[in-house]
Amino acid sequence: MHNDAHALHPTVREEDHRRARGPWLRLLSQVLDLAGPQADFLRHSERPWSSATFSGARHSIVVAFEGKDSMTQAEAYAAALPDHEFSIPGQIVADAAIVSAEHANGPRPRRTIEAEFLLLEDA
Template sequence: MLNALRARTSGSARRGPWLKLLCEVLALAGPQGELLRHGERPWSSATFSGSRHSLALSFTGERAIDAGEALIAALPDHEFAIPGHLVADATITCVDHDNGPEPRMTVEAEFLLLEEC
């Protein structure tokens, strides 16, 4: 998944902090995590500017769900390394379990990235 993401965004594609953010979150999720969607919108306050990102990942199967639980546990303390940006907030906003024939967990998270001065 990481290599496909990097290949798709190489070359003349506009690179922003979103690519590094996605790569770090997917590395935390491990190979069992599947990116469902990513959204980005500008964010600013009186003193800061940056962007807010939302991500959704799915984990299918018992082993993958264990990896998703590890992501949930690791995310609050993870030190992101995104050049020119600070991750001011990383929050799990939703966890949904589907106990069908093959168990599946969907994790949604939001991130606030601030531009460093």
């Protein structure tokens, strides 16, 4: 007898799939579009967040820019991020901020930028 979890509990599996895609994927995609083609994605993390009236999640996204030509793009990304209008169905980006930026000089300069986002469920 074949024991397929999807066959036994299709709604659970579909819900897990939706959660796996979740708003973080759209957020990440839009952040990388804003950062531009010279940005390298390093990492994403997410942790639940709630208050008395809202629930959602805090997301941290780290990107890096390497090479002299990409430093202008890094500056443009850092300047544009806090006021950027994100479009994520079912979510409101309540806050977007640069929380750290590291710069290493040398023949191939590198700037690493960590941004944090607060996504609230739009009920």
